[in-house]
Amino acid sequence: MKPSHLDALADVIRVTDSGAIPERAALRAILDAPEDLDAPLFEAAGRALDRSSGRAVYLRGIVEFCNACRKDCLYCGVRRGNTRVARYAIPFDEIVEALEEGYRVGLRSFLLQSGEALGDAHLALVERVLRWMKARWGDSVRPVLSIGELPRETFRQLREAGGGRYLLRIETSDPELYARLHPQDAHHRFEARVQALHDLRDTGWQVGTGVLIGVPWQTPDHLAGDLLFMRRFDIDMCGMGPYIEHHDTPLWEAREQVPDVATRVRWTLRMIALQRLLLPDTNVSATTALQTIHPQGLELGLGAGANVFMPNLTPWKYRESYDLYEGKVRVADSLDSVLERMSARCAALGRPVALGDPGDPVRFRTRQPPP
Numbered sequence: 001m002k003p004s005h006l007d008a009l010a011d012v013i014r015v016t017d018s019g020a021i022p023e024r025a026a027l028r029a030i031l032d033a034p035e036d037l038d039a040p041l042f043e044a045a046g047r048a049l050d051r052s053s054g055r056a057v058y059l060r061g062i063v064e065f066c067n068a069c070r071k072d073c074l075y076c077g078v079r080r081g082n083t084r085v086a087r088y089a090i091p092f093d094e095i096v097e098a099l100e101e102g103y104r105v106g107l108r109s110f111l112l113q114s115g116e117a118l119g120d121a122h123l124a125l126v127e128r129v130l131r132w133m134k135a136r137w138g139d140s141v142r143p144v145l146s147i148g149e150l151p152r153e154t155f156r157q158l159r160e161a162g163g164g165r166y167l168l169r170i171e172t173s174d175p176e177l178y179a180r181l182h183p184q185d186a187h188h189r190f191e192a193r194v195q196a197l198h199d200l201r202d203t204g205w206q207v208g209t210g211v212l213i214g215v216p217w218q219t220p221d222h223l224a225g226d227l228l229f230m231r232r233f234d235i236d237m238c239g240m241g242p243y244i245e246h247h248d249t250p251l252w253e254a255r256e257q258v259p260d261v262a263t264r265v266r267w268t269l270r271m272i273a274l275q276r277l278l279l280p281d282t283n284v285s286a287t288t289a290l291q292t293i294h295p296q297g298l299e300l301g302l303g304a305g306a307n308v309f310m311p312n313l314t315p316w317k318y319r320e321s322y323d324l325y326e327g328k329v330r331v332a333d334s335l336d337s338v339l340e341r342m343s344a345r346c347a348a349l350g351r352p353v354a355l356g357d358p359g360d361p362v363r364f365r366t367r368q369p370p371p
C-alpha cells in the first residue's frame with residue numbers, strides 16, 4: 001500500500017492542477033512527511049513552474065537604506081529595543097549610486113528595504129527615490145518597497161510616486177502564534193498587518209508576503225495554515241525564509257524550542273514547493289536567510305520552485321548594521337563577480353538568469369494589465 005504522505009501529495013497535485021484549494025490536512029501531511037517525499041514534491045513544483053512562470057530566474061537588487069524601526073518584533077535584530085545596533089539612514093545620493101550600479105549590470109527590479117519608520121523625512125526620502133527612478137528609467141524598472149505597515153493613504157501616495165511592488169510579510173497567519181512573536185501593544189496587531197495587505201491590494205500594488213519558518217512553537221499545521229492564507233489572499237509574490245536566531249533578541253530565550261537546522265531547511269523547501277503548486281504563477285524567492293542557513297540554499301530554493309533571488313546593493317559600510325538575524329551572508333566582492341558566480345550556479349541547474357527584465361509576476365500581469 002502507498003504511504004499516506006504520497007497519497008497526500010497526489011491529492012494536492014490533483015486539486016491544485018484543477019485550480020482548487022487543497023485540504024489543510026493534506027498540506028500538513030506533506031510538510032511532516034519523511035524524506036522520500038522531497039523528490040516527487042520538488043519535481044511537481046518544477047513542472048508547475050515550467051507551465052506557468054518558466055525557467056528564468058529574476059533578480060531583485062536590494063538596498064537596505066535605513067535600519068531605524070518603531071517596532072520591537074521579538075525575533076528581529078534591528079528591533080527598536082536593541083540598543084547595540086548602530087542606526088543609519090543612507091542619504092539619497094548614495095542610494096541612487098547603488099541603484100545606478102545595479103542598473104549597469106542589468107538589474108531592472110530594485111527593492112528598497114527599511115525598518116518601519118513613519119517620520120516625514122523617511123517617507124519623503126522614499127518618495128524622492130521612487131520619483132527619481134521613474135524619471136530616470138520609466139517603466140523599464142520595477143521599484144519594490146518593503147518598509148512596513150503604513151497608512152492606506154501613504155500606500156496610495158507612494159504608488160502614485162512610482163512604486164510597483166510591495167513586500168509585507170505576515171510572518172505567521174496564526175493570530176496566537178503572531179501574538180507570541182510580537183509585543184502586545186498597539187504597534188503589533190495581527191489585524192493591522194492583515195488590513196495593510198488589503199490596503200496594498202486596493203491601492204494597486206503587486207503584493208508580496210511570506211512567513212518565518214521554524215520559529216519557536218510553530219508546527220507543520222501552522223505552516224499549512226500559512227499556505228492557505230497566501231492562497232486565499234491570492235498574492236503575487238512570496239518571500240519565506242528559515243528563522244535564524246539572534247542573541248540580542250527576546251526570542252533568543254526560547255532557542256531550545258527552535259527546530260534543528262535540517263528541519264528548518266526541509267520545511268522551507270517544502271513550503272516553497274507547495275506555494276509553487278498552490279499559486280504556480282507567482283514569484284517566489286530563494287531568500288538570503290535560506291542561503292545563510294545552508295551553503296547551497298540558492299540551488300535548493302530554486303530546485304524546490306523558487307524563481308527570484310536578491311543581490312545586495314547596500315553600500316558596504318552599512319551592511320553589518322542590517323542584521324535581522326545572525327550570520328547573514330555578506331560577500332565582499334564586486335557586484336559583477338557576485339552576479340557572474342550566481343548566474344553560473346543558476347545555469348548549472350538549467351535556469352537562465354533574466355537580466356534586463358523587471359520580471360513581473362505572471363499572476364499580477366494576468367489579473368490586471370500593468371500600468
Ligand code: SF4
Pocket residue numbers: 069070071072073076077078079080114115116148
Ligand atoms: S521585523 Fe521589521 S518591523 Fe519588526 S522590528 Fe524588525 S525591521 Fe522592525
